[in-house]
C-alpha cells in the first residue's frame with residue numbers, strides 16, 4: 001500500500017464514495033464530488049496498487065477550525081488499521097498548523113473508532129446543529 005496527499009481522480013474517489021451509501025442523500029455527480037475534494041484544505045489517499053482503498057479530508061481555515069470529512073475505507077479492507085492511518089495523517093496536519101479546534105460528524109456505530117483517537121462527544125448543553133435541504 002502507498003499513500004498520497006494529492007486529490008484522487010474523480011473515478012477513483014467516486015467508486016470508494018459509493019461504498020458508503022452517502023450519495024443517496026447528496027446526489028452528487030463524479031465531477032461535483034471532485035470539485036468538493038479539490039476545495040479541501042488537505043486530503044490523504046491510500047492506494048492498493050492503483051485502487052483507492054482509504055481516504056479522508058479536512059476543510060479548514062488553517063488556523064482556528066478544521067472539519068474532518070469523508071473518512072472511508074473500502075469495506076473488504078476495514079479492520080486492518082487503514083482508517084487509523086488516515087486519521088493519524090489528518091490529525092498530524094492539524095497539529096503541524098496548531099489548528100485550535102477539530103470537529104467531525106460520527107455515525108452512532110463509529111463513535112468508538114473516533115473515541116480511540118481522542119475525540120469525545122459534544123456535551124448535551126452544546127449540541128452540534130445543522131440545516132438540511134434549505135434550498
Ligand SMILES: CC(C)(COP(=O)(O)OP(=O)(O)OC[C@H]1O[C@@H](n2cnc3c(N)ncnc32)[C@H](O)[C@@H]1OP(=O)(O)O)[C@@H](O)C(=O)NCCC(=O)NCCS
Pocket residue numbers: 020071072073074077078079080081082083084085105106107109110111112113116
Ligand atoms: C470507520 C472506518 C473509517 C474505520 O476504518 P478501519 O480501517 O476499519 O479502522 P481501523 O482498522 O483503522 O481501526 C482502528 C481502531 O478503531 C477500532 N474501530 C474501528 N471501527 C470501529 C467502530 N465502528 N467502533 C469502535 N471501534 C472501531 C478498531 O477496532 C481499531 O482498534 P485498535 O486500534 O484497538 O485495534 C471504516 O469502518 C469505514 O470506512 N466505514 C464506512 C464509512 C464510514 O462510516 N466512515 C465514518 C463516517 S462517521
